Amino acid sequence: MYNLELDRLIQEIKKRNSKQVLIQLPDGLKKNSNEIVDFIETKTNAKAFIWFGSCFGACDLPLGLDILKIDLIVQWGHNKFNKEGW
Amino acid sequence: MTELLLIDAKWEDEIKLTKELREHLRKNKIKSVALFASVQFTNLDNFIKELEKNKIKVNITKAKRTNENMQVLGCDCYEDSFEENIIKNSEGVLYIGDGLFHPKALLLSQIKSKNFKPIIIFDPVVNQIKEINKKEIEKQIQKYKRNLKLFINSKTIGILVTIKPGQQYFNSAKNLKEKLKKQGKKSYIFIDNNLDINQLENYPFIQCWVNTACPRIGTDDILNIEKPLINIKEAFEPIKALEKLENEK
Numbered sequence: 001m002y003n004l005e006l007d008r009l010i011q012e013i014k015k016r017n018s019k020q021v022l023i024q025l026p027d028g029l030k031k032n033s034n035e036i037v038d039f040i041e042t043k044t045n046a047k048a049f050i051w052f053g054s055c056f057g058a059c060d061l062p063l064g065l066d067i068l069k070i071d072l073i074v075q076w077g078h079n080k081f082n083k084e085g086w
Numbered sequence: 087m088t089e090l091l092l093i094d095a096k097w098e099d100e101i102k103l104t105k106e107l108r109e110h111l112r113k114n115k116i117k118s119v120a121l122f123a124s125v126q127f128t129n130l131d132n133f134i135k136e137l138e139k140n141k142i143k144v145n146i147t148k149a150k151r152t153n154e155n156m157q158v159l160g161c162d163c164y165e166d167s168f169e170e171n172i173i174k175n176s177e178g179v180l181y182i183g184d185g186l187f188h189p190k191a192l193l194l195s196q197i198k199s200k201n202f203k204p205i206i207i208f209d210p211v212v213n214q215i216k217e218i219n220k221k222e223i224e225k226q227i228q229k230y231k232r233n234l235k236l237f238i239n240s241k242t243i244g245i246l247v248t249i250k251p252g253q254q255y256f257n258s259a260k261n262l263k264e265k266l267k268k269q270g271k272k273s274y275i276f277i278d279n280n281l282d283i284n285q286l287e288n289y290p291f292i293q294c295w296v297n298t299a300c301p302r303i304g305t306d307d308i309l310n311i312e313k314p315l316i317n318i319k320e321a322f323e324p325i326k327a328l329e330k331l332e333n334e335k
Contacts, residue, residue, distance in 0.1 A: 002095040002126060012091055022088075029095070054280060056300065057159060058092060059252025063279070065088045074091045079125050080153045081252050 002029070006036070009074060010043045018044075018071040024051040024062065026077040046071075057081065097126045101182060101210040103136035110206065110215050111142060116178035118143035119206075122158040122192060124183035127210060130156065133182070145172040160187045161301050163194035164319065173203060184209045186218065187302075193223050194305050198330045226305055227331065233314035234328045237294045237321065240314070243273040244292035246281050248299040255298040255318060262296065262321055283311050296321045 013021060023036050033050045040048040049070070051062055058081035061073060111119070119137065121144050123130060134144050147170040148155050149162040158181070165171065173179055173196060181189040189205045196202050204219035237243070243266055245259045259275050266273045274292070278285070281299055286292075295315040297303045304317030320327035 001098050003098045004095055005093050009091070009093065016089060018089070057161075057252065059161070059300070060250050061090065061252065063249060063251070070088050072089045072091060074093065076093045076095045077126070079092055079094050079157075081159075082151045082153070083252055084151060 004029075004032075004036070004076060006039055009040070012074075013040065013044045013046050013072065016072060018046050020068070020070045021046045021048045021072045021074060022051055022062065022065060022070045023048060024055050024073060024075040026055045029076055059083070094125050096129060097210060099210070101127060101130060101133045103133055103140070104208075104213055106213075107206075107208050107215055108140055111140075111178065111180075114178060114206075116142065118145060118176045119178045119180040120145050120147075120172040120176040121156055122179070122181045122188075123156045124185075124188050125152075125154065125157050127182045128154050128156050130182065143176075145176045147172045158188050158191060160191050163191040163301055163305060165195055165198060167191075167195055174199070174201070176203075179203050179205045181205050181207050182210060183207070184211050189218060190222065190306075191302075193218060193220065194226075196220075197223070197227060198333075223305075225309060229308050230305065230316070231328065231331050233294070233308060233316050234320060234324050234331070236314035237296070237316050238324050238328070240293035241271055242291055242293045243271055243296060244286075244289060244294075245273055245275045245296045245318075246298060246303075247275055247277045248281055249277065249279050250299065253299040258318055259296075259298050262298075262318060265322065283307055286311060286313055286315075 021040055023033060025033055037048040037050060040046055054060055058078040119142060137144050146155050147168045149158055149168050151159055179192055181192060189207050192205050202220045204217050207216045245262060247256050247259045248254055263273045263275060281303060295313060296318055297315055298318045301317045304315060308315050
């Protein structure tokens with residue numbers, strides 16, 4: 001089983017006092033997105049939303065979310081990415 | 087300001103050296119392995135101990151873009167993607183994970199190597215072994231060579247830039263444009279978020295494309311693109327890149 005660290009997620013949302021959370025999942029985990037949203041909204045006061053599109057890696061983060069007042073993006077399946085210089 | 091939280095989604099079950107995998111390594115007379123994994127499967131302390139107990143030397147490195155030893159990303163498809171060339175110094179290459187995207191990067195990273203090694207994939211989710219070899223990327227290598235030749239002779243170039251923060255190389259694109267201008271070539275910079283290859287045909291005046299985003303567009307997607315496309319890494323010195331590929335034969 002993959003550890004989605006949902007308890008840590010809830011702690012992070014509470015600690016950051018996030019009001020609107022966007023979850024971004026790789027294709028294999030997208031089928032669980034509804035359960036994660038339901039879990040967040042049950043355990044916190046935050047509203048949670050699902051990124052519809054690609055999740056190629058930590059190199060692929062949604063942009064322009066300030067307009068929607070999204071406080072926190074949570075991406076699963078990847079870790080910190082060191083961008084290469086040219 | 088939107089904050090970011092990354093969750094690795096680690097595989098929780100213990101990854102064991104199965105009898106089948108031990109047999110596979112023994113049959114192929116592999117006494118040392120270059121060990122790689124996707125981030126979900128890098129908890130391999132016991133697995134490594136088991137390999138060592140079976141007298142198999144385990145070589146480990148870190149890909150420069152990653153934060154964990156052994157971890158490999160899809161974009162680690164160049165020889166110099168890693169701190170150390172452990173593939174060259176090992177008898178076998180072992181990848182732990184599911185899917186083909188990451189292990190294929192390990193094949194592509196050997197594209198210029200004279201001593202090409204297949205990748206043994208061990209998928210701990212279903213405890214299955216699969217092996218992929220150079221044949222898997224042969225078509226891509228041929229197409230890439232053709233694309234490099236066509237790039238060298240193209241007069242009008244389209245440079246593709248994504249706004250995805252981790253893949254955005256706008257400045258490199260502008261530097262390339264300057265360099266091409268000095269060579270008497272005309273180039274245009276195109277910007278988008280997801281680089282949809284279906285859009286390419288809307289610009290018939292472009293003779294060759296240069297991709298500055300994910301390098302796998304230039305290695306994998308080219309099979310579905312009629313017009314030549316190369317990655318920016320080769321665009322600055324295409325003749326040198328072509329010579330290296332030709333010498334590999």
